[in-house]
Amino acid sequence: MNDGDGGAAPRKRADAQRNERTLLDAAAAVFVTSGVEAPVRDIAARAGVGVATIYRHFPTRADLIIAVYRHQVEACAEAGPALLAAVASPYAALGRWINLFVDFLVTKHGLAAVLRSDDAGFHALHAYFLDRLVPVCAQLLRAAAAAGEIRSDVDALELMRGVGNLCIGAENDPRYDARRLVAFLIAGLRQPG
Amino acid sequence: MNDGDGGAAPRKRADAQRNERTLLDAAAAVFVTSGVEAPVRDIAARAGVGVATIYRHFPTRADLIIAVYRHQVEACAEAGPALLAAVASPYAALGRWINLFVDFLVTKHGLAAVLRSDDAGFHALHAYFLDRLVPVCAQLLRAAAAAGEIRSDVDALELMRGVGNLCIGAENDPRYDARRLVAFLIAGLRQPG
DNA sequence: ATAGTAATCGGAACAGGATTCCGTTTATCC
DNA sequence: GGATAAACGGAATCCTGTTCCGATTACTAT
Numbered sequence A, B: 001m002n003d004g005d006g007g008a009a010p011r012k013r014a015d016a017q018r019n020e021r022t023l024l025d026a027a028a029a030v031f032v033t034s035g036v037e038a039p040v041r042d043i044a045a046r047a048g049v050g051v052a053t054i055y056r057h058f059p060t061r062a063d064l065i066i067a068v069y070r071h072q073v074e075a076c077a078e079a080g081p082a083l084l085a086a087v088a089s090p091y092a093a094l095g096r097w098i099n100l101f102v103d104f105l106v107t108k109h110g111l112a113a114v115l116r117s118d119d120a121g122f123h124a125l126h127a128y129f130l131d132r133l134v135p136v137c138a139q140l141l142r143a144a145a146a147a148g149e150i151r152s153d154v155d156a157l158e159l160m161r162g163v164g165n166l167c168i169g170a171e172n173d174p175r176y177d178a179r180r181l182v183a184f185l186i187a188g189l190r191q192p193g
Numbered sequence C: 001a002t003a004g005t006a007a008t009c010g011g012a013a014c015a016g017g018a019t020t021c022c023g024t025t026t027a028t029c030c
Numbered sequence D: 001g002g003a004t005a006a007a008c009g010g011a012a013t014c015c016t017g018t019t020c021c022g023a024t025t026a027c028t029a030t
Helices: A014-034 A040-047 A051-057 A061-086 A090-106 A110-116 A120-146 A156-168 A179-187 B014-034 B040-047 B051-057 B061-086 B090-106 B111-116 B120-146 B158-166 B178-187
Strands: none
Touching: A014 A040, A014 A061, A014 B158, A040 A051, A040 B061, A040 B158, A061 A090, A061 A110, A061 B040, A090 A110, A090 A120, A090 A156, A090 A179, A090 B158, A110 A120, A156 A179, A156 B158, A156 B178, A179 B158, A179 B178, B014 B040, B040 B051, B040 B090, B040 B178, B061 B090, B061 B111, B061 B120, B090 B111, B090 B120, B090 B178, B111 B120, B111 B158, B120 B158, B158 B178
């Protein structure tokens, strides 16, 4: 809703809309090469705008990161119920879903690191990821526990944070395979016996 | 060797030795309250010296952190073989040793985070921790694998990095229990079947 | 079409931290 | 006690992030 006209929102100016799009593209490109903590000035330069324009559109870096990756996070969130419906074993569905999440994180240079940062500026990023993905994870955990495949005392938030942490620094380092370690962690959730 | 006199090293001046000690104490105190990434100026102020004095004694922050925690890291390294000798099951010894490591990390505010940082300035810190602890971990892993208690394809470096990552952000957050997650990870190493 | 208006813009100014430089101090040796 | 070079402190520099302000430009009403 509130996309074409709206009542209260006075519709943004055309140049502002254009700049927002340009900034998203520039940020995405810079994130790929320099990571999500690239200097603000670099992103502004790449977009051909002044630094203040970034702050006007995205008050904190978290807002910019969220905007850049929103689609992929949504896709990941929606994949949870789909996997649960499509795969026979809830435990297998959980494993598959976690792999999707891990793949997403390790391909976004530095994202896992800022995701766990306790810097106040990243509060919105924290909140978004957690609000969107923790419930999905909790649903998968409940299903697997109900099926007796894993222990029932696993907290979704804790697991998500653990998996996120395991993904830190996993980009382009052949000696560290986050996927493998996460698989061990998930294996460790199985019922003892 | 080369502690009291030596041949090539011209023995440091007395005030320099005193400052180095003072700096170590000041850094240790500041690390406890503000974490290992505390501003250099704070440490200098606490020690009552100029900032350049820090750089003269410890060229990078990594050197300072290593010096502050060297004793505890050595103790952890030496605990490995001791546990292996004292505990009947190598797998149990591994678990106990990992717990020592985790306890060390989570009580040093922010240490786990810089430990995994790929910032060039922390290269020495990386190298020291890895050189000192990975061989110990490898020995424990070999013993447990030889006893048939865990799979034999676990790399010590990878495991250490995984455990270190799980400890990031674990200080004073009741909703995140790094010890518990590490326990799951170690449990996941058991032989399948 | 045009003048008025307010949203938006760009880059300079400011702030905070790390790192380096240099004139001064001081321990050591003779 | 004086010469010498190591060590010192703090100012200067550099690099980011963030805010401010005069200039610009899209929209609106006539």
